[in-house]
Amino acid sequence: MTARTTAEAWLAGRLPEDWFTGPVEVSRDRDELIITGTLAAPDLAEDADDTERALAARGRAKTFREETRDRRIEIARELEHLSGRKVSWAVKVGEHEHLFTHLAAPVMTRLRQPERRVLDTLVDAGVARSRADALAWCVKLVGEKSDTWLGELREAMARVDEVRKKGPAA
Structure with missing residues (x-):
């Protein structure tokens, strides 16, 4: 994929609409594409502290990772074939980002x-x-x-x- 928006455009048509709260971000280098989507933040009490927010974010990310694993693998394989790069996934939940298994080159x-x-x-x-x-x-x-x-x-x-x-x- 040569154009900067090709992966994003392909993903906009390929990803389930209910996965993320908006369009994904794709960061890239010569070896890997990292797809980052934003998940809805968990409902917490207004007086929740940073530790509680971090724990809730980690739980939301873990649930997403487990429930979408097979479909993400399928989509990643297709995009790897199109782009010639490995594909990894990350999610943002509030101010917390969780990077799933990714390439260490x-x-x-x-x-x-x-x-x-x-x-x-x-x-x-x-x-x-x-x-x-x-x-x-x-x-x-x-x-x-x-x-x-x-x-x-x-x-x-x-x-x-x-x-x-x-x-x-x-």
Whole structure:
């Protein structure tokens, strides 16, 4: 699927209308599509605290996951065939997001000693179990801390792609 909206359009026609409160979001990279739908929040007392809301959200997500498993697998297989990427699922319930089984893709890299020492420090301090976990932790931290900048970079790359498509065929 080449167009940014192709997966979303296909899913709009394929997903049962009663699953989510609105259209799904599809996040993508080279390996995977993650389909995220919003579920109705459970009814709780107005004075419910954050812990109760988190527990209720977890329960709603678990129920959805169990009750829709077979149908989600069927839809995912179809979309995997169309897109050439693995498909994973997530749900949002209120302010809580629950990601179901998803792809963990290996990434090979070569690091010099200063970078390896950073990873080893995280392992030695118990922040991570291995260099691989430490590297994943670092990538997640950078992603959280520079989310605005990464978003701007992605928008700029999308604009470059649009301009390229308007140019002469290679």
